[in-house]
Amino acid sequence: MRVLVIGGGLTGLVAGERLAAAGLGAPVLEREGEPGGACRSIADAxxxxxxTGHLLHVGRPETEAYLEALGLWSQLAVWRRLAAVVVGGRATPYPIQINTHALAPEIRRDCLLGFIRAWAASPEREPASFRDWVDERFGEGLARHFFFPYNRKLYRAEPEELSLDWVGRYVPKPGLEEVVDGALGLHDAEVGYNALFRYPAEGGIRLLPDRVAAAVPGLRLGAEVVRLSLxxxxxExxxxxxLPFDLAISTIALPxxxxxxxxxxxxxxxxxxRALRWVRVLNIALGVRGPAPVPEHWRYFPDPELPFYRVGFPSNHGRLAPAGCHTVSVEVSLEPGVGDVAGEAARAEAALVAIGLLDPAAVEVRRLTMVDPAYVVFDHPRRPAVAALRSWLAEHGVRLAGRWAEWKYSAMEDAILDGMAAARRIVRELG
Ligand SMILES: Cc1cc2nc3c(=O)[nH]c(=O)nc-3n(C[C@H](O)[C@H](O)[C@H](O)COP(=O)(O)OP(=O)(O)OC[C@H]3O[C@@H](n4cnc5c(N)ncnc54)[C@H](O)[C@@H]3O)c2cc1C
Incomplete structure (x- = not known):
């Protein structure tokens, strides 16, 4: 049986490494001149x-064991998340639902009252959309000040267009006491899947795919698949x-x-x-003289007037800038297709200057990258469409693995686990 892996991002690399370890040396075909896909890093001046900002969250023992076996675990520093949400010009710690204390009193009141009203109501039916879910779980104030504008900006979709398929693990669900404590500034527990993260003590996130790639004998760089016949x-x-194949693991984007x-x-x-919908992310990376303007690792911006949804300060968690300088990573969500990327970047930078997070005269380096697709839009047609595509491709010898191949929302740890699982299934199928 001839097995191929398409894509040399983290998922494809791990699949290739696991197949090689099982004695099945499958080619891993990567179109770029370097491995890593969305987990790459650029060195400049x-x-x-x-x-884009890439922080590693490890929750499963098999991931830790895998990184340990690659000699990577000890090279990852552990950080306690320092993140904020900016509403009405004021920053309060993330997640906002249990941290409204630093917001303006009238916004805090909206959030608290809305939450209590929602908590006291007992809805008769299951929420049908993200809009209903937020209204019922968090209430009108948090919906209006954070959840709706933020997700509208990120997904470029209305909250009622979104399903609930993605929210489970990623949106912390607080109880009444936590929300009240959070409004009074009494909350100090760590919340959410990303309360702790790991990041290379030296250099960028590319350390991770580079280390896996070194253990993939079949990796072929500059090998772009341009056509295929199922x-x-x-x-081809x-x-x-x-290249003929009997089984292929595809890790490239499903469309x-x-x-x-x-x-x-x-x-x-x-x-x-045709039903698959997504957004791209333009990342504006800046190398800037002087210390970072804020201590956080990243800040969320729901304000619809600001073009970015998130701004990171990666040098606050890694040695990523020369002494006395810092880095900024500005993320802007865009519709697919072509557009005025330079104009979007200029607009985002101007907005960053306007809110006091950037001194334009201190910018030394500017790099633009586009991740496309970046976020799958979890609208209502997504689930049946993906199920139909997955089963049709499976009948033709194609196994899907990874965030964009499976058309889902997931992180680097999932990419590692998805790559492992795909290789395991192939080994099982081949008996
Ligand atoms: C904005 C953003 C922020 C993120 N932040 C985090 C984070 O903080 N922490 C975290 O854990 N995860 C984060 N992620 C998720 C993480 O990037 C993914 O889970 C992971 O990179 C998925 O890897 P992959 O190998 O499945 O896909 P990819 O990295 O996309 O790999 C697919 C590979 O296929 C190659 N390819 C495409 N077409 C072809 C072709 N025709 N022929 C050959 N090769 C081809 C591509 O060049 C690419 O290398 C973030 C994602 C985004 C978009």
């Missing part, structure tokens, strides 16, 4: 920038080389994969492909 079982690389298929897509498959 003494600064190190990640493609009916005949081959794929830019340059014309054809991009389908667009490579030369066989005619059945009607329901083509319709499911």
């Amino acid at each position: 003494g600064y190190v920038f990640d493609y 009916g005949e079982g081959w794929l 690389l830019a340059g014309g080389e054809r 991009a994969f389908l667009d490579l298929v030369v066989d005619p897509l059945p009607g329901e498959v083509a319709a499911a492909r």
Whole structure:
């Protein structure tokens, strides 16, 4: 059986490494000249920038064991999250639902009263959308000041368009006491899946994919898949080389994969492909003279007047800037397609200056990167569309693994686990 892995991001690298460890040396085809996909970093003039902010959250013992076996675990420093949400021009610790104490009194009142009203009401039906879920769980004030504007900006979708499929693990759900304590500044427990994170003690996040890549004998860089036939079982690389396969693990974005298929897509498959919706993220990385303007690792910005949804200060958690300098990572969510990227970046930078987080005269380095797709939009058609596509591709020998191949919301730890699971399934299938 001929097995191939498409994509040399974290998921594909781990799948390739695990297959090699099981004695199945599958080629891992990566179009770029370096591995790592979204987990890459750029070095420039003494600064190190990640493609976008990438902090590692490890919750499972098998991930720790894997990183340990790669000799990586001891090279990751542990940090206690320092993150804030900025509402009405004031910063309060994240997550806002249990930390409204630093907000303006009238906003705090809205959030607290709304939460208590929602808590006291007992809805008769299950929430049907993200809008209902937020209204019922957090109340009108938190919805209006944070959840709706923030998610509108991030997903470029209305809250009623979004399903609940993604919220479970990522949105902390507080009780009444926690919210009241949070409004009074009494809350000090750590909350959420990302209360602690790890990050390379030296250099950027690329250390992680680079270390896995070194253990993948079949990694082929500059190997872009440009066409593939599921009916005949081959794929073609830019340059014309054809590789036959019986089983392929695809880790590239699901719509991009389908667009490579030369066989005619059945009607329901083509319709499911058209239903997939996403946003891109433009990351504006800045190397700036002087100390960071705030101590946090990152800040969330729900304000619809500001173009960015999040601004990170990565040098607050890693040695990523020359002495006396700092780095800034500004994330702007954009619709897919082409657009005025330079204009968006300039607008974001001007807004950062306007709120006092950037001295334009101190900017030494500026790097723009685009992650596309970045966030899958969890709208209502997503789940049935992905199920249909996954099962059609499985019938044709294609196994999907990773955040964008499976069309979901997940993090680097999941990429590692997804890569491991995909390799395990292939080994099992091959008996
Ligand atoms: C804005 C943002 C912030 C994030 N922050 C965090 C964070 O703080 N912590 C965290 O844990 N996770 C974070 N993530 C998630 C993390 O980036 C992903 O979980 C992880 O990178 C997924 O890796 P992957 O290998 O599945 O996909 P990718 O990294 O996209 O890898 C796919 C690879 O396929 C290659 N490829 C594409 N097309 C072809 C082709 N035709 N032929 C050959 N190769 C091809 C690409 O070049 C790429 O290398 C973030 C994601 C985003 C968008």
